[in-house]
Amino acid sequence: MSEFEPKVVAFVCNWCTYAGADLTGTSRIKYASNVKIIRFPCTGRIDFMLLLKSFANGADGIIVSGCHPNDCHYTSGNFHAKRRWIMFKELMDFMGIDMNRITFSWVSAAEGARWAEVVNSTVTRVRELGPYVSYKQMVNTSIEEEVTHA
Amino acid sequence: MARIGVFICHCGENISATVDCGRVAETIGKLKHVAYSTEYKYMCSDPGQTLIKDAIKEYKLTGIVVSACSPRMHEPTFRKAAAEAGLNPYLCEMANLREHCSWVHEKNDMTTEKAIDIVRILVEKVKINNALLPIKVPVTKTALVIGGGIAGIQSALDIANTGHKVILVERSPSIGGHMSQLSETFPTLDCSQCILTPRMVEVAQHPNITLYTYSEVESLDGFIGNFTVKIRKKARSIDEKDCTGCGLCTTKCPQKKIPNEFEEGMGFRPAIYTPFPQAVPNKPVIDREHCTYYIKGKCKVCEIVCPTKAIRFDQPDQILEIQIGAIVIATGFDIKRTDFFPEYGFGKYKDVIDGLQFERLASASGPTGGAILRPSDGVVPKNIVFVACAGSRDPAKGIAYCSKICCMYTAKHAMLYKHKVHEGKAHVFYMDIRSAGKNYDEFVRRAIEEDYVNYIRGRVSTIYECDGKLIVKGVDTLLGAQPLEIVADMVVLATAGVANSGAEELAQKLHVSYDSHKFFAEAHPKLKPVETNTAGIFLAGACQNPKDIPDSVSQASGAAVKVAALFSQNELTREPLVAFVNRCSPPLYSTCVGCFLCQSVCPYQAIEREEFKNRDGKTIKTVAKINEGLCQGCGTCVALCRSKSIDLHGYTNNQMYTEVMALLNVY
Amino acid sequence: MHNLILKAKELLENKIVSVIIGFETGSSGKVRPVFITDSNKADSLIFDERCIQNLAVYLTKKEVKQFGKMGIVATLPIMRSIMVLISEQQLSPENVVVLGISGDGEVLDFADITVMQHYIEKCELGNPAKEQDMLATLNRLNMQEKFEFWQKEFSKCIKCYACRQSCPMCYCTRCAVECNQPQWIPVQSNNLGNMEWHILRAMHLAGRCISCGECGRACPVGIPCHLLTMHLVDQAQSYFGVYAGISDKMSSVLSTYAPNDKESFII
Numbered sequence A: 001m002s003e004f005e006p007k008v009v010a011f012v013c014n015w016c017t018y019a020g021a022d023l024t025g026t027s028r029i030k031y032a033s034n035v036k037i038i039r040f041p042c043t044g045r046i047d048f049m050l051l052l053k054s055f056a057n058g059a060d061g062i063i064v065s066g067c068h069p070n071d072c073h074y075t076s077g078n079f080h081a082k083r084r085w086i087m088f089k090e091l092m093d094f095m096g097i098d099m100n101r102i103t104f105s106w107v108s109a110a111e112g113a114r115w116a117e118v119v120n121s122t123v124t125r126v127r128e129l130g131p132y133v134s135y136k137q138m139v140n141t142s143i144e145e146e147v148t149h150a
Numbered sequence B: 001m002a003r004i005g006v007f008i009c010h011c012g013e014n015i016s017a018t019v020d021c022g023r024v025a026e027t028i029g030k031l032k033h034v035a036y037s038t039e040y041k042y043m044c045s046d047p048g049q050t051l052i053k054d055a056i057k058e059y060k061l062t063g064i065v066v067s068a069c070s071p072r073m074h075e076p077t078f079r080k081a082a083a084e085a086g087l088n089p090y091l092c093e094m095a096n097l098r099e100h101c102s103w104v105h106e107k108n109d110m111t112t113e114k115a116i117d118i119v120r121i122l123v124e125k126v127k128i129n130n131a132l133l134p135i136k137v138p139v140t141k142t143a144l145v146i147g148g149g150i151a152g153i154q155s156a157l158d159i160a161n162t163g164h165k166v167i168l169v170e171r172s173p174s175i176g177g178h179m180s181q182l183s184e185t186f187p188t189l190d191c192s193q194c195i196l197t198p199r200m201v202e203v204a205q206h207p208n209i210t211l212y213t214y215s216e217v218e219s220l221d222g223f224i225g226n227f228t229v230k231i232r233k234k235a236r237s238i239d240e241k242d243c244t245g246c247g248l249c250t251t252k253c254p255q256k257k258i259p260n261e262f263e264e265g266m267g268f269r270p271a272i273y274t275p276f277p278q279a280v281p282n283k284p285v286i287d288r289e290h291c292t293y294y295i296k297g298k299c300k301v302c303e304i305v306c307p308t309k310a311i312r313f314d315q316p317d318q319i320l321e322i323q324i325g326a327i328v329i330a331t332g333f334d335i336k337r338t339d340f341f342p343e344y345g346f347g348k349y350k351d352v353i354d355g356l357q358f359e360r361l362a363s364a365s366g367p368t369g370g371a372i373l374r375p376s377d378g379v380v381p382k383n384i385v386f387v388a389c390a391g392s393r394d395p396a397k398g399i400a401y402c403s404k405i406c407c408m409y410t411a412k413h414a415m416l417y418k419h420k421v422h423e424g425k426a427h428v429f430y431m432d433i434r435s436a437g438k439n440y441d442e443f444v445r446r447a448i449e450e451d452y453v454n455y456i457r458g459r460v461s462t463i464y465e466c467d468g469k470l471i472v473k474g475v476d477t478l479l480g481a482q483p484l485e486i487v488a489d490m491v492v493l494a495t496a497g498v499a500n501s502g503a504e505e506l507a508q509k510l511h512v513s514y515d516s517h518k519f520f521a522e523a524h525p526k527l528k529p530v531e532t533n534t535a536g537i538f539l540a541g542a543c544q545n546p547k548d549i550p551d552s553v554s555q556a557s558g559a560a561v562k563v564a565a566l567f568s569q570n571e572l573t574r575e576p577l578v579a580f581v582n583r584c585s586p587p588l589y590s591t592c593v594g595c596f597l598c599q600s601v602c603p604y605q606a607i608e609r610e611e612f613k614n615r616d617g618k619t620i621k622t623v624a625k626i627n628e629g630l631c632q633g634c635g636t637c638v639a640l641c642r643s644k645s646i647d648l649h650g651y652t653n654n655q656m657y658t659e660v661m662a663l664l665n666v667y
Numbered sequence C: 001m002h003n004l005i006l007k008a009k010e011l012l013e014n015k016i017v018s019v020i021i022g023f024e025t026g027s028s029g030k031v032r033p034v035f036i037t038d039s040n041k042a043d044s045l046i047f048d049e050r051c052i053q054n055l056a057v058y059l060t061k062k063e064v065k066q067f068g069k070m071g072i073v074a075t076l077p078i079m080r081s082i083m084v085l086i087s088e089q090q091l092s093p094e095n096v097v098v099l100g101i102s103g104d105g106e107v108l109d110f111a112d113i114t115v116m117q118h119y120i121e122k123c124e125l126g127n128p129a130k131e132q133d134m135l136a137t138l139n140r141l142n143m144q145e146k147f148e149f150w151q152k153e154f155s156k157c158i159k160c161y162a163c164r165q166s167c168p169m170c171y172c173t174r175c176a177v178e179c180n181q182p183q184w185i186p187v188q189s190n191n192l193g194n195m196e197w198h199i200l201r202a203m204h205l206a207g208r209c210i211s212c213g214e215c216g217r218a219c220p221v222g223i224p225c226h227l228l229t230m231h232l233v234d235q236a237q238s239y240f241g242v243y244a245g246i247s248d249k250m251s252s253v254l255s256t257y258a259p260n261d262k263e264s265f266i267i
């Protein structure tokens, strides 16, 4: 492969961003195919551990996206998610984990074009950053350790 | 062992033009536990569905992944098909190959690989899906309507006419609300009492309606279909069964100088009173705050004169507990009073009045018998100024919204004035004329063109008194913002419509949301304008935002239909995609530690406490429990719970984890 | 110290409490926690600058609770832990008597939780100065340096969970690490799993940590894991203006929100 193709996982809520991504499709707007979407009922359901598991299993970038504030289908799930992300981001920064690899966004069911932009800009940014070498090294040594233990 | 079936849809060419469906089906077919993998032109068509159903039976499938369009489109279709073939519908998942793949990517290998990945994660997910059964909740077919204005009356009648029982709770001594105070109503100028009174009587006589006036909601427990409400029936101090409503007591009461609320303070009433002649019920109430007996310990004139001995001085408040299945909130609105306006004299000028006061002046049954007389000296005003948008659309005053009804009732007021005082001059200061509605703009035009009301576009900056006249200073923006001064005999402010007193407390008691202006909040501004965020509780009328009578009545009927739909079934069937707190054998009972932090994140108050007791009845452990009737399945509690004790059907921790793992590792 | 002993005896003799949780000098001359149920033994109670352990961790332990009503010698971090435990319904105010110790070692009399709350409100609530300096130093490092710093630290972790065991707020009956459906945190100790464990723990204490530093002190291999939770103490304060453990009413940062919470990274 000539160019590095990043793996990007998107955690999205069912009511806004998932529907927005559906609209991107119905509008036939093209975007990078590196991203794969996982559907959640609400951003409030997204466990920060899943973000870690994504990196641990080879993701180079992550998108987390849901309804704009005040638009949550469940009224406040996204507000709770927002607080959680603030704390998570600050902790990651403090531990030297690269938050440039995660895009947090609000994309509504009407923002089909915006979803394409969010994906494309994330993929471009992560492609420039290259593979997440330091994290991958950590993962690899951990796997090796396990193998030698066994 | 899992036996998964995968069905790849071409969607005509919508998918197959960019995704190599044959390769997807073949690759997926080789995955562990995939018992059957195929492709077809239109999975959603009848033959497509038959193909799926036959495969389920033939291959004894334990789960299926239909890889086609968005699940937001066809998930119900395929789940139903699965159920028809005897497979639990929640063992059917959809992979979105159209909206999220073929329509957004070019035709190449990467797109096909992505399609394979998308299908694969759902194959892995469906392997660990659980069969789920729809949740059934019994429905108590009695409705509670709170507020007996026109909205509450309409809702109560509509529900009662579908054959269901209704409890109507009104906090004042009579039903009727603001409409009973109005003189004539736009856009037809028919008399408000004439159209309202028959409805009020119908409520009183309807066999399905139980009316509690002078009563308020004390507390509410439970959930959709199964609420328990406590109603405080305040002591009326008369026995309603004995009282015939003759009204003798009210004429003999020595306390006669209590400002009359119904007349907006422009008249007086006794301590024992019925608010207005057409009141329903037409039974008086003793206002204990003003009654001489309660203040000084003696009087009891009413008791002496009452021919049926119906007075009960020692009557206590009563608390009633009633089981109900649905609620309509119809507690209406109020208006800002003139003392809210420093620029217009803080309410100290007697002849600066608000819209409701004008209604009473114009009303044939009002304090002046329908003559427009100014409150200060009872003289007919020759020059009258109406100020629209008094407070509304004024962010500086904290009210950015349009009160919606003022433009119309101001035109009505100006007309009524001109009809009664032919030689008088009526001026209206306005910002814009908002008269959208059937026959509404025609109504305003009539005021301007036939009744010669002088409409001035501009705001009034100040009003002050000078030699017994009111000097109204404003600008005419249509004449290049020219300052303008009108010497008036009387000014009527169309003050902003605001939330009714007590709305916030009531919202908290009922656990429904309200906006920053304390109006009750609808579940969705466009698609669920009648629902609240709490299942089984609906809105009608001006408690949601200021509205006129036609709008209030339409919404009231809308709310009634929602209630009737709910009551059309003996039990409610809900999607089982709800949260659950794990349970295990004693002494642990659950891994939940009972921190109840989850309780405060749940937007629907769906998390309750469950206590486990030992043989002596002592509580040994308290853990969280999800009320399946209330939970909407957002999963916020799941991500919050530190000890991973809550999970969400359909989106379990295990399922989400598996999806992430499947997406990134080739299984 | 005299006052403390008198007070403890009084509580035990009058059967107001059944056990006093405090400090004593152990056989090796080191300070250690003590559980006194007999007023005659209350003389062994001490309090000096070595008494820094967060004793609140014992308030939720079955073995201690079984005695009945508990008295506890409490410095500020312990008082704040008590507040968190009450607000999270792990401790009932009726079940505890606080023998408060002020910053200068004076014994404080708290008639009830509200009085204690007023006392806490007047105290300095941020992280201790020493830790604050360490946080500042770490915050000056670049990404790569931070990552390497923590990787080096985590590589020492033996997953003994002493950090968790010592924290009063880690009272879960089943910790998330013991959950195996799915297995969120790998059982073995390796760099990835160790880091994930520390992120999980820090997130679970976000807005709940009261800066006692016990977790760091408890770690047998000297990992400064308390800096992770203390960093979030700072963040919770700067984003949401709150410190944990200042009221017995529920107010944990991650279980509430304000519609106008500010952030600058969500697009």
Ligand SMILES: Cc1cc2nc3c(=O)[nH]c(=O)nc-3n(C[C@H](O)[C@H](O)[C@H](O)COP(=O)(O)OP(=O)(O)OC[C@H]3O[C@@H](n4cnc5c(N)ncnc54)[C@H](O)[C@@H]3O)c2cc1C
Pocket: B146, B147, B148, B149, B150, B151, B152, B169, B170, B171, B172, B174, B175, B176, B177, B178, B179, B182, B184, B185, B186, B187, B215, B216, B217, B330, B331, B332, B333, B334, B335, B355, B356, B359, B405, B409, B412, B500, B501, B502, B506, B540, B541, B542, B543, B547, B548, B549, B550, B552
């Ligand atoms: C000056 C003026 C003129 C108007 N003229 C017209 C007109 O010409 N044409 C037109 O279409 N509209 C007109 N309107 C609007 C009209 O008044 C409203 O549309 C209508 O009253 C709304 O009805 P409602 O039942 O929602 O509220 P309301 O009439 O406010 O009734 C609410 C009822 O609920 C009761 N209540 C409140 N809180 C509680 C509680 N906690 N528990 C129990 N009961 C409670 C109240 O006592 C009241 O009886 C006018 C309004 C004003 C202010």
Ligand code: SF4
Pocket: B581, B591, B592, B593, B594, B595, B596, B597, B598, B599, B623, B624, B640, B641, B642, B643, B644, B645, B646
């Ligand atoms: S379910 Fe979790 S968050 Fe809720 S009370 Fe139990 S332990 Fe606490």
Ligand code: SF4
Pocket: B578, B579, B601, B602, B603, B604, B605, B606, B607, B626, B630, B631, B632, B633, B634, B635, B636, B637, B638, B648
């Ligand atoms: S899933 Fe959402 S609605 Fe259901 S109990 Fe949890 S927080 Fe409440």
Ligand code: SF4
Pocket: B642, B643, C164, C169, C170, C171, C172, C174, C175, C176, C177, C200, C201, C204, C205
């Ligand atoms: S780390 Fe989290 S789950 Fe484990 S004991 Fe502490 S708070 Fe509970």
Ligand code: SF4
Pocket: C054, C166, C167, C168, C169, C205, C208, C209, C210, C211, C212, C213, C214, C215, C216, C226, C229, C230
């Ligand atoms: S410093 Fe450590 S032990 Fe103390 S409260 Fe915070 S996390 Fe718990």
Ligand code: SF4
Pocket: C156, C157, C158, C159, C160, C161, C162, C163, C164, C218, C219, C220, C221, C222, C223, C225
């Ligand atoms: S950080 Fe220290 S105390 Fe915590 S688990 Fe690792 S080695 Fe044990």
